[in-house]
Each structure stands twice: as C-alpha cells, then as structure tokens.
Amino acid sequence: MSARSDFQTWSFAIQQQMELALGAVLPPSDHLPQRLHEAMRYAVLGGGKRVRPLLVFAAGELVGAGAERLQYAACAVELIHAYSLVHDDMPCMDDDQLRRGKPTVHVQFDDATALLAGDALQTAAFEVLAGRTVCDEASDQVKMLKILATASGAAGMAGGQAIDLASVGQPLSLPELENMHILKTGALIRASVLLGSYCGEPLSSTERERLDRFAKLVGLAFQVVDDILDVEADTATLGKTAGKDAAHDKPTYVSLLGLKQAKQRAAELEAEALDCLSSFGERAQRLRELAHFIVHRAF
Amino acid sequence: MSARSDFQTWSFAIQQQMELALGAVLPPSDHLPQRLHEAMRYAVLGGGKRVRPLLVFAAGELVGAGAERLQYAACAVELIHAYSLVHDDMPCMDDDQLRRGKPTVHVQFDDATALLAGDALQTAAFEVLAGRTVCDEASDQVKMLKILATASGAAGMAGGQAIDLASVGQPLSLPELENMHILKTGALIRASVLLGSYCGEPLSSTERERLDRFAKLVGLAFQVVDDILDVEADTATLGKTAGKDAAHDKPTYVSLLGLKQAKQRAAELEAEALDCLSSFGERAQRLRELAHFIVHRAF
Numbered sequence: 001m002s003a004r005s006d007f008q009t010w011s012f013a014i015q016q017q018m019e020l021a022l023g024a025v026l027p028p029s030d031h032l033p034q035r036l037h038e039a040m041r042y043a044v045l046g047g048g049k050r051v052r053p054l055l056v057f058a059a060g061e062l063v064g065a066g067a068e069r070l071q072y073a074a075c076a077v078e079l080i081h082a083y084s085l086v087h088d089d090m091p092c093m094d095d096d097q098l099r100r101g102k103p104t105v106h107v108q109f110d111d112a113t114a115l116l117a118g119d120a121l122q123t124a125a126f127e128v129l130a131g132r133t134v135c136d137e138a139s140d141q142v143k144m145l146k147i148l149a150t151a152s153g154a155a156g157m158a159g160g161q162a163i164d165l166a167s168v169g170q171p172l173s174l175p176e177l178e179n180m181h182i183l184k185t186g187a188l189i190r191a192s193v194l195l196g197s198y199c200g201e202p203l204s205s206t207e208r209e210r211l212d213r214f215a216k217l218v219g220l221a222f223q224v225v226d227d228i229l230d231v232e233a234d235t236a237t238l239g240k241t242a243g244k245d246a247a248h249d250k251p252t253y254v255s256l257l258g259l260k261q262a263k264q265r266a267a268e269l270e271a272e273a274l275d276c277l278s279s280f281g282e283r284a285q286r287l288r289e290l291a292h293f294i295v296h297r298a299f
Numbered sequence: 300m301s302a303r304s305d306f307q308t309w310s311f312a313i314q315q316q317m318e319l320a321l322g323a324v325l326p327p328s329d330h331l332p333q334r335l336h337e338a339m340r341y342a343v344l345g346g347g348k349r350v351r352p353l354l355v356f357a358a359g360e361l362v363g364a365g366a367e368r369l370q371y372a373a374c375a376v377e378l379i380h381a382y383s384l385v386h387d388d389m390p391c392m393d394d395d396q397l398r399r400g401k402p403t404v405h406v407q408f409d410d411a412t413a414l415l416a417g418d419a420l421q422t423a424a425f426e427v428l429a430g431r432t433v434c435d436e437a438s439d440q441v442k443m444l445k446i447l448a449t450a451s452g453a454a455g456m457a458g459g460q461a462i463d464l465a466s467v468g469q470p471l472s473l474p475e476l477e478n479m480h481i482l483k484t485g486a487l488i489r490a491s492v493l494l495g496s497y498c499g500e501p502l503s504s505t506e507r508e509r510l511d512r513f514a515k516l517v518g519l520a521f522q523v524v525d526d527i528l529d530v531e532a533d534t535a536t537l538g539k540t541a542g543k544d545a546a547h548d549k550p551t552y553v554s555l556l557g558l559k560q561a562k563q564r565a566a567e568l569e570a571e572a573l574d575c576l577s578s579f580g581e582r583a584q585r586l587r588e589l590a591h592f593i594v595h596r597a598f
Binding site: 027032033035036037040083084087092093111112113115116118119120122123124126127130131137138139141142143145148149150152153154155158159161162163165 | 326331332334335336339382383386389391392409410411412414415417418419421422423425426429430436437438440441442444445447448449451452453454457458460461462464465
C-alpha cells in the first residue's frame with residue numbers, strides 16, 4: 001500500500017471512529033432540552049476534517065497510546081473547536097451563513113440556541129476529559145485539563161479571536177499576524193499534540209519540547225494554508241464562505257506576503273516542523289504524514 | 300458577638316478575599332488582548348453577593364479545609380456564574396441593560412466582546428480548578444473538575460437556561476418549573492457545596508449525600524426567593540432590572556403559587572435543608588447561617 005493511501009485509510013478510520021465517539025459523548029437529541037441537544041449535535045456531527053483528532057491520534061502513536069484514550073482526548077479538543085466555530089459564526093462575530101456545507105447553527109436554529117450550544121459544547125469538552133480514562137495517572141489527567149484550558153482561553157484561542165476581531169481594517173505586521181494565529185488556531189493544535197502525547201508512555205522533557213515545537217510550526221502552517229485556500233478555493237470546495245477574509249478586510253498571510261511567498265512560507269514551516277521529529281524515528285511517521293497533509297490539503 | 304453580626308463579618312471577609320483572588324486569577328487589563336481582559340474583569344470584579352463562594356467556604360468549614368484551596372475552588376464556580384450572566388444578558392437572550400448596578404458587558408463593551416469574554420471566563424474556571432492546589436489527591440481534583448463541568452453544561456446550568464428560554468410564554472407546571480431551576484441555578488449551587496467539601500477531610504458517602512441534599516434544597520430556596528424579590532424589590536435594590544420575569548412572561552414561583560405560598564415554600568425548603576445538617580453538629584454552623592441568609596436576603 002502506498003504511503004498516501006495508507007494515510008488516507010488511517011485518517012478515514014479515525015474520522016469514522018470520531019463520529020461515533022462524539023455522537024456517544026454528546027447528549028441525545030431525544031432528551032430534554034431537545035433543541036439545545038440537537039443544536040450541539042448539529043454543530044459537531046456529520047463532517048469536518050477532524051484535523052485536531054488526527055493530531056491527537058498521531059501523537060498517540062508516538063507514545064503507544066490506546067485508541068480509546070486517544071478517542072476521548074480527541075473528543076475534548078474537537079468539542080472546543082466546534083464550540084469556537086458556532087460562536088465565531090454568530091451575527092455579532094463573523095456573521096457566517098455556511099459551515100461544512102450546511103447552514104451555520106444560528107441560521108439553522110436561532111442566535112440564543114447557538115450561544116447556549118457553544119457554551120455547552122465548551123463545557124462538554126472539559127466534562128469528557130475529566131470524566132473518562134485518558135491516561136494512567138490522575139496527576140497527568142489534571143495536567144491535560146490544564147493544557148486544554150490554557151489553550152482555549154484568554155491566553156489561547158479566545159485571546160487570538162479577540163485580537164483577530166480588533167484587527168479588522170487595521171494594518172497588522174507579520175509578527176503581529178503570526179502571534180494572533182499562534183493563539184487563535186495554533187494553541188489548540190499544540191494542545192491536540194500534547195494531549196495525545198500524555199495518553200501513552202511518558203516522554204522526556206526534551207522530547208516533549210521537540211514535539212511541542214513541531215506542533216507550533218504545524219499550527220502556523222495550517223493557518224498559512226488556510227489563508228491561501230481562502231483565496232484560491234471556491235465556496236463549494238471549502239464548505240464555508242470563500243474569500244471572506246478579504247471581504248472583511250482582514251489581514252492574512254496572502255495579503256501581507258503575496259500568494260507566492262505565502263506558499264513558500266508554508267513549505268518552510270513544514271520543513272522546520274519535520275526537523276523537530278528527526279530524533280523520533282519510525283514512530284513519528286503519522287505525525288510527518290499529517291504535517292504533509294495539512295500543508296498540501298485542498299480544503 | 301451576635302450570630303448575625305458574626306455571619307456578616309465572616310461573609311464580608313470572604314467577599315474581600317474573593318475580590319483579591321478573582322483579580323489575581325483573571326488576566327491583567329494592561330496585557331493584550333486588552334479589551335477582552337477588561338471585559339472579563341468588568342464582568343467579575345467589583346460586586347456580586349458571592350453566594351457560591353460563600354457556599355464553598357461554608358462547606359469547607361465542615362471539612363476543615365484551608366482558605367487558599369477554598370478560594371481557588373470558589374473562583375472556579377464564581378467564574379462559571381459570571382460567564383453565565385454575561386451571556387444571559389446578551390441581546391439574543393434576556394437583552395438586559397443593567398447588572399449589579401452597572402451597564403451589562405455587551406452594553407459597556409459590545410456584543411462580540413461580551414460573547415468572547417463569557418467564553419473565556421468559562422475556560423478560566425476550568426483553568427483555575429486544574430491549575431491550582433485545591434485538594435490533597437489528584438484523583439479528587441479530577442472529580443472536582445468533573446463535578447463543575449457536569450453542573451455547568453447541558454445536564455446542568457446551560458440545560459436549565461435552554462429550558463428557561465423555551466418556556467417563555469409557555470405554561471409550565473410546578474414540577475417542570477422546579478426541574479428547570481434545579482438545572483439552571485441549583486446545579487451550580489450544589490457544585491459549590493460539593494467542591495468545598497472536597498477541599499478538606501474526606502466525608503463518608505452518607506455525609507456527602509446529606510450535604511448534597513442540603514445543597515439541592517438551598518438551591519431551590521434561592522430561586523424561590525429570587526422570584527419573590529423580582530416582584531417585591533425595586534431595581535435599585537436588586538442592582539438588576541426588577542419585574543423582568545413578569546415582563547418577559549416567564550413562569551415563576553410567584554406566578555404559579557402566588558406570593559404568600561411562594562414565601563411559605565421558601566420557609567419549608569429552608570427547614571428541610573437544615574434538617575439535612577442535623578448530624579453534623581457545630582461544624583455545619585456556617586452552612587446553616589448561609590441557608591438562613593439565602594432565604595431571608597433582601598437583594
């Protein structure tokens with residue numbers, strides 16, 4: 001089997017497993033309050049690349065972690081990601097109508113339900129990470145909860161979102177743009193890799209630092225490619241509104257660097273990221289493949 | 300010193316300690332992203348009865364817990380409470396202009412900032428509970444995180460909020476109303492008492508059940524009194540818009556039972572709650588005083 005099809009098989013299997021796992025940890029839509037539960041399930045299930053879960057599983061392979069643990073850690077990060085999309089799409093934020101090829105949650109339901117569903121999805125992330133067996137030691141589980149919280153809050157994803165909001169129509173320098181993305185998308189991508197690495201055999205602190213640097217670089221690459229795709233792809237391929245960053249006058253890697261330089265930056269980031277894995281050998285193969293996928297994806 | 304003034308001294312000291320503790324766990328307003336941090340601090344600091352922190356500390360006295368641990372557990376529940384107020388006040392929910400005698404967060408800042416500040420406050424709750432020493436055993440800390448998450452999410456506070464939202468203009472029966480409040484405000488009040496009880500010496504499962512039943516009854520009493528005050532008090536005393544439940548055509552204990560019966564229900568709930576503490580002796584005195592305060596408060 002070629003490396004490419006092997007990666008596709010692996011990622012498809014995890015996407016299938018995640019659909020089932022997320023469906024099981026979310027509250028059933030026939031239980032009260034039904035509308036809230038329906039909105040939560042609508043926001044999470046039936047699509048999405050599941051990049052963060054893939055990162056959890058790939059990091060888990062590095063440490064020989066079991067699939068069930070990885071699945072719950074991956075549910076936690078995916079629920080945080082899903083909550084952030086629901087709130088980002090709301091009228092007072094990006095006011096988006098389309099997400100993963102479907103009407104956004106506030107369009108399909110209403111603003112109040114979208115607000116509450118996002119809130120409850122965030123809580124569900126911490127509930128699953130605190131309520132399931134995700135590692136051997138309770139002290140590691142506490143660390144994992146701390147990692148997820150720090151990555152999601154004011155010093156992470158929410159903080160990046162706030163900087164993004166403040167930057168509309170403002171000229172940002174490249175370091176400012178990078179800092180925003182390191183928080184907005186990078187923090188949760190790093191958390192995904194770190195959480196996966198806590199599910200199995202312990203790493204040395206040097207190894208964990210290398211892995212964290214890998215995750216940071218991949219997180220940046222992910223965003224550079226996102227900006228490129230926002231310009232190059234059409235709405236049907238993306239499953240969300242294309243060209244919206246330019247329409248919202250948001251600074252992007254493409255607007256700052258130009259398309260050609262942005263592509264070069266993505267390639268550099270991939271190479272630097274792979275460098276961080278050089279000492280890990282074969283057990284880091286999934287992480288390498290995933291870095292490649294993230295940089296070369298078309299959606 | 301009379302019991303009453305002694306309770307006042309105790310609660311005032313905790314309110315002061317909590318103001319400092321919350322100020323210290325919240326991100327500083329001179330750090331980027333400043334507007335987000337300012338909104339978070341605005342939402343949390345400078346007021347509030349701090350009923351949930353008082354419950355944490357009172358339960359902590361039952362188990363001989365140290366003040367620093369209790370303070371962090373109390374920060375966690377108060378941050379959840381604060382986030383819920385910020386989001387509840389938003390235009391797509393209750394659309395309130397006034398909270399604790401000040402403009403609500405979305406009025407003082409803007410809707411997007413209120414949304415993000417609420418989101419980041421929820422995360423901050425889990426961050427402080429996972430990041431500080433709140434008990435002896437990491438396995439208890441994981442339990443505490445699970446308790447807080449379950450109380451806050453779709454099976455707790457957010458779920459109750461969703462039922463509340465769906466009930467506007469709908470006739471609710473008394474059991475339905477109670478179920479809504481058991482989730483909406485009761486769950487976090489119960490969590491406050493349980494979290495405090497995990498900060499010190501272990502309780503037997505029978506003791507913890509009694510304490511939990513106490514907390515459940517106090518939570519209900521709290522809401523009955525809230526409904527009474529919404530009718531009887533004026534906006535200046537409440538620090539939030541009075542009479543808004545009737546204005547929004549929301550079912551309340553007063554609209555279902557009448558004022559006199561609602562007051563009787565509050566007194567019954569207090570008596571039942573105190574009954575649950577009978578085996579605890581002197582070390583439950585603060586919990587008794589607090590139950591009395593909650594039922595007989597004027598704001």
